[in-house]
Amino acid sequence: MTEFTIYTPDTAPGKSGEMLRNASEKMGFLPNLYAKLAESDTALEAYFSLSSLVSKTSFSPAEQQLILLVASVENECTYCVAAHSSGARMAKLDKGIIEAVRNGEPIDDNRLEALRRFTEAVVIKRGHAAEDLDAFLRAGFTKQNALEVVLCVSMKTLANYANHLIDVPLDDVLKRMQWTGKSGG
Numbered sequence: 001m002t003e004f005t006i007y008t009p010d011t012a013p014g015k016s017g018e019m020l021r022n023a024s025e026k027m028g029f030l031p032n033l034y035a036k037l038a039e040s041d042t043a044l045e046a047y048f049s050l051s052s053l054v055s056k057t058s059f060s061p062a063e064q065q066l067i068l069l070v071a072s073v074e075n076e077c078t079y080c081v082a083a084h085s086s087g088a089r090m091a092k093l094d095k096g097i098i099e100a101v102r103n104g105e106p107i108d109d110n111r112l113e114a115l116r117r118f119t120e121a122v123v124i125k126r127g128h129a130a131e132d133l134d135a136f137l138r139a140g141f142t143k144q145n146a147l148e149v150v151l152c153v154s155m156k157t158l159a160n161y162a163n164h165l166i167d168v169p170l171d172d173v174l175k176r177m178q179w180t181g182k183s184g185g
Contacts, residue, residue, distance in 0.1 A: 004166040007038040014041040019048060029173060033079060033159060036166045043162065050155035057148040061091040066112060067119045067149055069101050071156035073182065074123040079163045080156060081179040082170055089177075102179055114139030118146070122153050 007013075008030070009021035016038035024030040037044040054064055065088035072080035081102060088098050100107050107113040114136055121132040133146055162168075170178060 001167075004036045004039055006032055006035040006169075008035070012038040012041075016041040016044050019044050023048070029171070031083070032168045032171050033083070033163065036168050037162060039166075043158070047155070047158055047162075050151070050158065054152050054155050057151065058142075058144060059148060059152075062088065062093040063112070063115060064152065065091045065093055066097070066101065066115060067152040068156050069098065070116050070119040071123050071153045072160055073101055073104065073179075074120055075156065075160035075164075076181050077156075077160035077163045078179050078181060079168045079170055079174075080159055082174040082177040085177040085179065086174055104182060111139055114141065115149075119149050119153065122149055 005011075007016065007020065009017045009024060011017075012020050012035075019041065020030060020034055020038055023034050034044065034047075037047055054068070055061075057064065059067065065084055069081065069084040069088055072084055085098055085102060089095070094109075097107050097109065097112060099105075101116060107116055118129065118132055118136040118141070121129040125132075127150065136146060137143070
């Protein structure tokens with residue numbers, strides 16, 4: 001199997017070194033995802049750009065993390081499920097909701113359940129979720145929100161697929177949120 005390097009700010013190629021340095025300073029550590037994505041400064045920049053755009057959506061930080069977590073579960077990305085479980089906790093999303101999503105169970109909050117179901121439909125149906133849109137809108141969301149779900153899913157598609165390809169090891173700070181997959185294995 002082809003191995004991808006876990007770069008540091010000093011060893012990363014091209015513009016990746018500066019991006020890794022900035023991310024490390026901002027977060028207090030350098031996530032392995034970023035360190036491996038650094039193989040392509042364009043892919044790393046795309047991830048950071050999409051992440052910045054997601055933070056500007058009309059969703060609350062907790063809702064953003066819910067969307068990112070749902071997409072990661074559906075794409076079975078163990079790294080991103082751990083990362084967004086942790087991010088959801090920091091965004092003060094209820095622990096029961098986080099566990100429900102991780103376990104593929106419904107959420108006991110009707111509005112957040114509608115968000116979970118619509119996000120899940122967008123991922124599973126690869127965007128062919130027009131028939132799911134009405135239920136999402138009836139739950140109080142807007143057409144703007146629907147397009148912003150697609151944006152969030154786009155960010156996670158990049159990260160989830162890259163993780164599958166480059167086999168990113170879980171960071172020590174995320175190990176308490178480890179997830180072994182939908183089948184538990």
